[in-house]
Amino acid sequence: MALVVQKYGGSSVADADGVKRVAQRIVATKKAGNDVVVVVSAMGDTTDELIDLAEQISPLPPGRELDMLLTAGERISMALLAMAIANLGHEARSFTGSQAGVITDGSHGKARIIDVTPGRIRSALDEGSICIVAGFQGVSQDSKDITTLGRGGSDTTAVALAAALNADVCEIYSDVDGIFTADPRIVPSARRIPQISFEEMLEMAACGAKILHLRCVEYARRYNMPIHVRSSFSQRVGTWVRDSIEATDTEDGEMEQAIISGVAHDRSEAKITVVGVPDKVGEAATIFQVLSDAEINLDMIVQNVSAAATGRTDISFTLPRTDGQTAMAALNKVKERIGFESLRYDDRIGKVSLIGAGMRSHPGVTARLFGAIANAGVNIEMISTSEIRISVIVDQDDIDAAVQSAHAAFDLDADQVEAVVYGGTGR
Amino acid sequence: MALVVQKYGGSSVADADGVKRVAQRIVATKKAGNDVVVVVSAMGDTTDELIDLAEQISPLPPGRELDMLLTAGERISMALLAMAIANLGHEARSFTGSQAGVITDGSHGKARIIDVTPGRIRSALDEGSICIVAGFQGVSQDSKDITTLGRGGSDTTAVALAAALNADVCEIYSDVDGIFTADPRIVPSARRIPQISFEEMLEMAACGAKILHLRCVEYARRYNMPIHVRSSFSQRVGTWVRDSIEATDTEDGEMEQAIISGVAHDRSEAKITVVGVPDKVGEAATIFQVLSDAEINLDMIVQNVSAAATGRTDISFTLPRTDGQTAMAALNKVKERIGFESLRYDDRIGKVSLIGAGMRSHPGVTARLFGAIANAGVNIEMISTSEIRISVIVDQDDIDAAVQSAHAAFDLDADQVEAVVYGGTGR
Numbered sequence: 001m002a003l004v005v006q007k008y009g010g011s012s013v014a015d016a017d018g019v020k021r022v023a024q025r026i027v028a029t030k031k032a033g034n035d036v037v038v039v040v041s042a043m044g045d046t047t048d049e050l051i052d053l054a055e056q057i058s059p060l061p062p063g064r065e066l067d068m069l070l071t072a073g074e075r076i077s078m079a080l081l082a083m084a085i086a087n088l089g090h091e092a093r094s095f096t097g098s099q100a101g102v103i104t105d106g107s108h109g110k111a112r113i114i115d116v117t118p119g120r121i122r123s124a125l126d127e128g129s130i131c132i133v134a135g136f137q138g139v140s141q142d143s144k145d146i147t148t149l150g151r152g153g154s155d156t157t158a159v160a161l162a163a164a165l166n167a168d169v170c171e172i173y174s175d176v177d178g179i180f181t182a183d184p185r186i187v188p189s190a191r192r193i194p195q196i197s198f199e200e201m202l203e204m205a206a207c208g209a210k211i212l213h214l215r216c217v218e219y220a221r222r223y224n225m226p227i228h229v230r231s232s233f234s235q236r237v238g239t240w241v242r243d244s245i246e247a248t249d250t251e252d253g254e255m256e257q258a259i260i261s262g263v264a265h266d267r268s269e270a271k272i273t274v275v276g277v278p279d280k281v282g283e284a285a286t287i288f289q290v291l292s293d294a295e296i297n298l299d300m301i302v303q304n305v306s307a308a309a310t311g312r313t314d315i316s317f318t319l320p321r322t323d324g325q326t327a328m329a330a331l332n333k334v335k336e337r338i339g340f341e342s343l344r345y346d347d348r349i350g351k352v353s354l355i356g357a358g359m360r361s362h363p364g365v366t367a368r369l370f371g372a373i374a375n376a377g378v379n380i381e382m383i384s385t386s387e388i389r390i391s392v393i394v395d396q397d398d399i400d401a402a403v404q405s406a407h408a409a410f411d412l413d414a415d416q417v418e419a420v421v422y423g424g425t426g427r
Numbered sequence: 428m429a430l431v432v433q434k435y436g437g438s439s440v441a442d443a444d445g446v447k448r449v450a451q452r453i454v455a456t457k458k459a460g461n462d463v464v465v466v467v468s469a470m471g472d473t474t475d476e477l478i479d480l481a482e483q484i485s486p487l488p489p490g491r492e493l494d495m496l497l498t499a500g501e502r503i504s505m506a507l508l509a510m511a512i513a514n515l516g517h518e519a520r521s522f523t524g525s526q527a528g529v530i531t532d533g534s535h536g537k538a539r540i541i542d543v544t545p546g547r548i549r550s551a552l553d554e555g556s557i558c559i560v561a562g563f564q565g566v567s568q569d570s571k572d573i574t575t576l577g578r579g580g581s582d583t584t585a586v587a588l589a590a591a592l593n594a595d596v597c598e599i600y601s602d603v604d605g606i607f608t609a610d611p612r613i614v615p616s617a618r619r620i621p622q623i624s625f626e627e628m629l630e631m632a633a634c635g636a637k638i639l640h641l642r643c644v645e646y647a648r649r650y651n652m653p654i655h656v657r658s659s660f661s662q663r664v665g666t667w668v669r670d671s672i673e674a675t676d677t678e679d680g681e682m683e684q685a686i687i688s689g690v691a692h693d694r695s696e697a698k699i700t701v702v703g704v705p706d707k708v709g710e711a712a713t714i715f716q717v718l719s720d721a722e723i724n725l726d727m728i729v730q731n732v733s734a735a736a737t738g739r740t741d742i743s744f745t746l747p748r749t750d751g752q753t754a755m756a757a758l759n760k761v762k763e764r765i766g767f768e769s770l771r772y773d774d775r776i777g778k779v780s781l782i783g784a785g786m787r788s789h790p791g792v793t794a795r796l797f798g799a800i801a802n803a804g805v806n807i808e809m810i811s812t813s814e815i816r817i818s819v820i821v822d823q824d825d826i827d828a829a830v831q832s833a834h835a836a837f838d839l840d841a842d843q844v845e846a847v848v849y850g851g852t853g854r
Contacts, residue, residue: 076496
């Protein structure tokens, strides 16, 4: 008997019919002989509606109270889901994050999970019950106040619970069939990736693939918890995210042969260039200290070689577009002190990333990628690499062309129709 | 510095504007130098909407999950209210029933409060915070599951918290100005009652006055917690419900002089008559055991003297109309065993009750009441009395006439315009 943790997003439980459909899927998993723990998000637009209510009351609601408000959303969906399962003749009990033992720090709106103590869940499972747990929420260790985990929080709840319960698999359900080699809206021939390693998935998530949130993948990697990303609207096998060694063992070495897993893109960044920075020791450090104090997460950073004639250099970096104004204001304040000449802001950019564990041992990858992008007539503005990733910044209007060209250059286009597999958890 | 517990019902916080209005009232109480604990119900129709959602999912949802669902309602209203207060520059923290220490038994949907351990509330008050507590909900002592208190639950939460915190007063806000000598929709000249004793209020509540729920008054009486019933839409003083001795002391003996407090009526009952019951020892006991096993609360019970010729008698009783079918079915099952002749069911009745502590020492009250009802041309079907109450069952169509006639006969009609008092908690 396996222990399966399933997570259903808001689009899967958007209305009463959705709740009933998900309930049937859960009961089928239980009937197949598994213990089942389900993590559920708030129904459809509930969270947005609650935020709207809060905005009618206060322009800047206290974090503690906003968290208290928003957690009402999962409370509703989880109770309804438990009712729907009971209606199918199976015992189900719902638990808040606090009841499920999701212990966090006290950062309202973006709390981090410190510990998971799922004693009540374990007892309920031992009594044969299906457990429904509210995603996205926990309770702070010190103040005992209710917290929320921020974006992607329900995925993180699911993986954290799965790890604490030593589950066999964590299934993350959404309205897409898994992780694809590129966004199918840009590359219609994109293939579903059957398997991907934690490291590659981390790079994909960091580079704009929105199916799994970064924190959730980090958590899964740390606890070596396999994730099965799949659709709640079909019975198809999705994408397995797991340790690369295990994956190689279990799937005929398929992972080892694939050089490139996929092409990700991100339209959410902006680029700032600090022009004419005096090329003295510590000037760059000051710039980045100012940005750090403003709590801005930078992504790519490029510093040109300084021009000998002037003794000055340009420093460019990318950052979330939503932080653009804050960063510009913070830098302008120290213009005199640092003595740079000017600031340039460009939010008409995009990032295209090639991800694959195989590129470690294939030195030709960079050249082939740049060649493909050049062939598409696209200019590269910035470059950043890791062991298993190459990212380039291009003009916003060139993103689609760059993605398509890169996808084709690495033979990622589909050459076969997906096999449809019915039933079971895909294991 | 006084400690004031205030309770606001769903109609007072029906929308964002209502929440803001209530927040201003709370802040005014705080600014007047009081510690303030607020108990709040779910906004407007929220609870009904959640029940509607549950009904779309399951015809008979498990009580545990229905409680989990419904408690989302107060979670929303209390968080919004805390935000609105913060927006006015005062610190406010919201607490669920569980966080506030409202410990109940495990009867989902109608849990009883076993204990209140408001340690977190006390700490927050000591830190200068206004406390917002979810009404209607608690946590079960044994299973730690979330429970709801059933009808009138938020009032009970308020009184229980006030008692546990040793508050100076519990203010219950609704959309009416207090307790009236009769329903103003039936008797336009009805007066607001400035003060009423716990005992009289208990009888009023039991006889159909809907402003305060029976359980809440019972709780207040047990802990001698004065209640001030008033409107959240005006600054008028409302009705004080308190111990009769204190009331006499503080208000120039006004209580002692009033023979009758008011006239209550109830349209929610039905009457069942068991016809031709063999007049043997134990027959009546069997009938009431059957009804007790079906968990039906009876109100008035009348047994006729048996006719000597037949050795049979009729037994009539009233009960909540909603239990009518259950009671009829339960009795029909034992018809052969008991040997009664037939059952009659009448739901076109109403109960009119005269309540007043003064009637203890005024023997003419009963005669005057029956005279007034007779003068109105109304026939009395059943009679029941206590030390401070006389109730009669009349035809449904005669309720208004009986109420009006009784109200006039005891000089309850208003002869002056209500004084409007501004500010303060009315103390």
